[in-house]
Amino acid sequence: MISVNREGEVWVFAEQHGGKIEDTPLELMSKARDLADTLGVKLAAVLLGDDVKPLSKKLIQFGADKVYLIENPLLEHYQTRTYSKVIYDLIHKHNPQIVLYGATIAGRDLAPQVASAAKAGLTADCTDLQIGQHEIASNGEVHENLLFQVRPAFGGNIIATIINYDRWPQMATVREGVMPMPTPDVSRSGKVIEEKARISKDDLVLEIIKEHQRQKKVDLKAARVIVAGGAGVGSKENFKMVWDLANSLGAAPGATRAAVDLGFIDHDHQIGQTGTTVRPSLYIAIGISGAIQHQAGMSDSQKIIAINNDPDAPIFQIAHYKIVGDLNDVVPNMTKAIKEKV
Amino acid sequence: MAYNCVVMVKQVPDTQKITGQAMNEDGTVNRAALPAIFNPEDLNALEMALQIKEKLGGKVTVVTMGLPTAANVLRDSLYRGADEAILITDRKAAASDTLATSYIIGCAVRKLDYDIVLCGRQAIDGDTAQVGPQLAEKLGITQITYVEELLGLEGKDILVQRNVGNGWQQVKAKLPVLLTVTGDANEPRVTAAKKLMKYKNARTSIEVSGEIKAENPHADEVELAELTERKCKQLDENGMLIKVWDLDFLEADLNWCGRSGSPTKVHRIQSVVLTAKESREVEPTTAGISDMVHELIKDKTIA
Ligand SMILES: Cc1cc2nc3c(=O)[nH]c(=O)nc-3n(C[C@H](O)[C@H](O)[C@H](O)COP(=O)(O)OP(=O)(O)OC[C@H]3O[C@@H](n4cnc5c(N)ncnc54)[C@H](O)[C@@H]3O)c2cc1C
Ligand SMILES: Cc1cc2nc3c(=O)[nH]c(=O)nc-3n(C[C@H](O)[C@H](O)[C@H](O)COP(=O)(O)OP(=O)(O)OC[C@H]3O[C@@H](n4cnc5c(N)ncnc54)[C@H](O)[C@@H]3O)c2cc1C
Numbered sequence: 001m002i003s004v005n006r007e008g009e010v011w012v013f014a015e016q017h018g019g020k021i022e023d024t025p026l027e028l029m030s031k032a033r034d035l036a037d038t039l040g041v042k043l044a045a046v047l048l049g050d051d052v053k054p055l056s057k058k059l060i061q062f063g064a065d066k067v068y069l070i071e072n073p074l075l076e077h078y079q080t081r082t083y084s085k086v087i088y089d090l091i092h093k094h095n096p097q098i099v100l101y102g103a104t105i106a107g108r109d110l111a112p113q114v115a116s117a118a119k120a121g122l123t124a125d126c127t128d129l130q131i132g133q134h135e136i137a138s139n140g141e142v143h144e145n146l147l148f149q150v151r152p153a154f155g156g157n158i159i160a161t162i163i164n165y166d167r168w169p170q171m172a173t174v175r176e177g178v179m180p181m182p183t184p185d186v187s188r189s190g191k192v193i194e195e196k197a198r199i200s201k202d203d204l205v206l207e208i209i210k211e212h213q214r215q216k217k218v219d220l221k222a223a224r225v226i227v228a229g230g231a232g233v234g235s236k237e238n239f240k241m242v243w244d245l246a247n248s249l250g251a252a253p254g255a256t257r258a259a260v261d262l263g264f265i266d267h268d269h270q271i272g273q274t275g276t277t278v279r280p281s282l283y284i285a286i287g288i289s290g291a292i293q294h295q296a297g298m299s300d301s302q303k304i305i306a307i308n309n310d311p312d313a314p315i316f317q318i319a320h321y322k323i324v325g326d327l328n329d330v331v332p333n334m335t336k337a338i339k340e341k342v
Numbered sequence: 343m344a345y346n347c348v349v350m351v352k353q354v355p356d357t358q359k360i361t362g363q364a365m366n367e368d369g370t371v372n373r374a375a376l377p378a379i380f381n382p383e384d385l386n387a388l389e390m391a392l393q394i395k396e397k398l399g400g401k402v403t404v405v406t407m408g409l410p411t412a413a414n415v416l417r418d419s420l421y422r423g424a425d426e427a428i429l430i431t432d433r434k435a436a437a438s439d440t441l442a443t444s445y446i447i448g449c450a451v452r453k454l455d456y457d458i459v460l461c462g463r464q465a466i467d468g469d470t471a472q473v474g475p476q477l478a479e480k481l482g483i484t485q486i487t488y489v490e491e492l493l494g495l496e497g498k499d500i501l502v503q504r505n506v507g508n509g510w511q512q513v514k515a516k517l518p519v520l521l522t523v524t525g526d527a528n529e530p531r532v533t534a535a536k537k538l539m540k541y542k543n544a545r546t547s548i549e550v551s552g553e554i555k556a557e558n559p560h561a562d563e564v565e566l567a568e569l570t571e572r573k574c575k576q577l578d579e580n581g582m583l584i585k586v587w588d589l590d591f592l593e594a595d596l597n598w599c600g601r602s603g604s605p606t607k608v609h610r611i612q613s614v615v616l617t618a619k620e621s622r623e624v625e626p627t628t629a630g631i632s633d634m635v636h637e638l639i640k641d642k643t644i645a
Contacts, residue, residue, distance in 0.1 A: 112479070
């Protein structure tokens with residue numbers, strides 16, 4: 001059990017595969033930088049792998065003051081046992097106050113193992129992090145400078161703010177695509193601290209037999225703007241309108257299940273409960289009724305524009321800009337307006 | 343070779359049917375407001391275990407921690423083909439976060455004979471997907487998460503395919519292992535009529551005591567206790583008693599259970615109201631659209 005350490009650093013687990021750092025930990029760096037600055041402590045990235053030292057520079061450019069570098073041939077591929085052992089040892093040694101992980105498949109596999117071993121709390125799948133204070137209702141005790149870990153739960157129906165004030169480190173996994181990717185600052189400098197891994201061959205308990213990587217046709221999660229079309233667009237030919245608007249904005253094209261089922265666009269573009277969950281800065285919904293299963297994947301978009309000729313379409317309940325009209329007029333009009341201004 | 347499987351199941355409020363006030367003010371769940379169902383991905387875990395038993399032999403034990411009413415998901419498991427069911431229930435386990443939950447259920451699993459522990463990937467209420475990996479750590483066994491297919495099981499070797507987000511991976515490990523199973527793994531079977539007939543009278547001792555009390559409104563405490571004990575004994579002899587374990591029985595360290603064993607605390611809960619805070623109508627005209635685009639550029643929504 002690790003006790004409260006106000007001087008502790010803020011850490012981000014710099015998940016990498018094959019020498020490439022995942023997007024989610026990089027996205028996390030900007031928020032982690034803010035947290036560290038607010039607390040007046042250092043921000044460190046934790047980098048594990050085999051022959052990954054060159055990546056340290058990138059992490060520093062993205063905001064890290066320090067990189068804890070653990071290189072070992074046994075760490076070449078991610079495995080739960082080896083990675084959790086190394087991170088647990090590091091936490092024990094350096095006593096950070098906050099440890100953040102991307103809520104990727106590996107992050108969600110790793111973080112609970114570490115939390116269980118450290119007997120620390122872990123908040124899942126956060127969408128925001130802040131520093132704040134908490135008063136315990138029963139005794140009036142006030143805890144300052146805590147990590148507020150904001151997360152949706154209950155199938156997205158509630159937003160809970162979770163804290164842990166008595167057992168540290170404060171740990172959380174953070175959802176992909178919810179924080180803006182920072183712009184790297186090439187002039188930044190930082191320290192690389194090399195550490196040893198106390199692991200052996202026996203810790204490689206999994207044998208990876210075969211792997212298959214599927215390249216998605218579109219990276220919806222990374223898109224700042226998404227232009228999505230529904231059944232109302234009418235045909236595959238007409239769907240070109242959606243692509244055109246998307247292109248004018250540098251946006252990613254998305255779709256409802258109905259549009260996918262009708263063959264307007266590939267399944268990789270589907271947004272919703274059985275597709276991808278997105279939260280872009282702007283979501284433009286074209287000819288989409290706004291079924292709950294679709295909303296589940298996009299209702300957290302910062303701004304929503306809905307274009308529909310039915311004024312009672314449910315999508316209008318969550319839209320910030322409601323355009324009641326025929327998409328065949330509105331969409332080309334909008335593409336034109338954007339091309340003129342941007 | 344036969345394999346003993348332990349399946350961890352959770353009774354959850356049906357969060358897909360949320361209406362009105364599903365949360366209490368202190369951030370706990372007002373379970374009464376929602377229908378209680380079998381956590382969907384736990385049915386996939388159970389199905390995988392049942393298929394192992396059917397192919398290779400062995401036993402399927404189902405374990406849940408929850409309120410006494412969680413006996414319903416245990417009975418449901420028996421209807422589908424599980425051999426034994428265990429309910430962990432104790433007031434002192436209330437308000438457990440995932441760390442405390444995994445500690446408590448870990449104490450229970452340790453009392454069982456197992457080769458494979460199966461969990462659902464994620465429960466639809468807490469939505470954390472943390473209990474499986476934390477249970478594996480508590481048991482000190484190998485974990486394989488996001489399992490979408492069981493490819494082979496021979497001797498002490500298991501081969502599975504797991505989802506790794508942008509593709510899949512086939513991994514081999516030595517038993518014992520803990521798997522977390524995704525909704526894509528299989529099509530869970532429905533309850534079997536024959537098993538339903540057989541197990542519909544399966545009860546926990548808590549349920550028996552309640553029923554005896556209702557049936558004998560005039561009996562005193564001593565008589566009720568006697569009747570309950572007799573009935574439980576009879577059920578047990580017929581393999582119809584759902585075991586109830588409490589924290590005493592598990593010899594659990596109370597410091598690691600319930601609220602005191604839970605480092606995470608709720609600071610605040612807000613319900614999500616699916617309406618836009620500031621919304622306005624835009625005329626579907628060139629001028630209306632142009633103004634909107636201008637506004638979005640000005641506030642940097644579009645660059
Ligand atoms: C709004 C809200 C937010 C929460 N956030 C967090 C958080 O961020 N961190 C945290 O530590 N706790 C959190 N909790 C508490 C957490 O939900 C409970 O500890 C819960 O008992 C287990 O977590 P889960 O529902 O997320 O299960 P998951 O980890 O999603 O469940 C995975 C699998 O574990 C097994 N399992 C889970 N619970 C049981 C059980 N009781 N009995 C048998 N098997 C089980 C099942 O096989 C299940 O499919 C939160 C609770 C609420 C209500
Ligand atoms: C288990 C389950 C999972 C699901 N998962 C998903 C999911 O992941 N993603 C998803 O999207 N759906 C999902 N669905 C399906 C969902 O319920 C809806 O059927 C689907 O989202 C509807 O798509 P739509 O809005 O394109 O079509 P519709 O509901 O048919 O809406 C078309 C809209 O276009 C408008 N329109 C028509 N012509 C014009 C015009 N000329 N100008 C302007 N507007 C026009 C209409 O007024 C209407 O509102 C799921 C369903 C189930 C049961």
